[in-house]
Amino acid sequence: MYKIEIIVNKGKTMDKDFIEKSRAALIEERNEIMASLADQSEQMQRLVGSVETGDEADRASDRIDETLLNALSEASSRRLTMIDNALDRIKNGQYGICKGCGREIAMGRLEAIPYAALCIDCQTKVDRQGR
Numbered sequence: 001m002y003k004i005e006i007i008v009n010k011g012k013t014m015d016k017d018f019i020e021k022s023r024a025a026l027i028e029e030r031n032e033i034m035a036s037l038a039d040q041s042e043q044m045q046r047l048v049g050s051v052e053t054g055d056e057a058d059r060a061s062d063r064i065d066e067t068l069l070n071a072l073s074e075a076s077s078r079r080l081t082m083i084d085n086a087l088d089r090i091k092n093g094q095y096g097i098c099k100g101c102g103r104e105i106a107m108g109r110l111e112a113i114p115y116a117a118l119c120i121d122c123q124t125k126v127d128r129q130g131r
Contacts, residue, residue, distance in 0.1 A: 014096045018107060022114045023090050029114070030083045033076050079115070086115040098122055 089095040096105050100122030109116050118126065 014104070014107075018110075019090060019095055022095065022110060023087065025114050026083050026086050026090075030080060030087075033080050033083070037073060037076055037080075082115040082117070085117065089117070100125070 086095065089097070096107075096110060097103075098105050098119040099117045101119060103119055105116055105119045109120060116123070
């Protein structure tokens with residue numbers, strides 16, 4: 001179970017109810033991703049089983065489906081890691097604190113992306129560096 005703490009940052013207090021609401025949203029999203037990954041795993045097993053049969057067009061289509069499922073799984077896995085990290089930040093009393101600059105992340109950003117680890121300014125810098 002995750003311990004809910006109030007975060008104090010530069011005289012501001014993040015509401016316990018907001019943190020609990022965020023935690024619940026993160027857990028719900030985590031459960032959805034886990035279910036999706038399980039479904040993707042079943043689909044992958046069916047594709048692998050069907051590779052031996054069919055003509056060349058069927059096998060090519062199966063390879064495309066497999067590539068797509070792998071890409072979806074990788075994206076889901078990355079998001080799952082970000083969610084787990086956010087749950088850890090809640091547990092450690094660091095939720096809502098930017099990992100880049102140490103300032104408070106805007107509540108609007110956390111409502112939109114509850115697993116956000118960076119404030120808008122720091123995320124913008126990261127995005128620009130990645131181009």
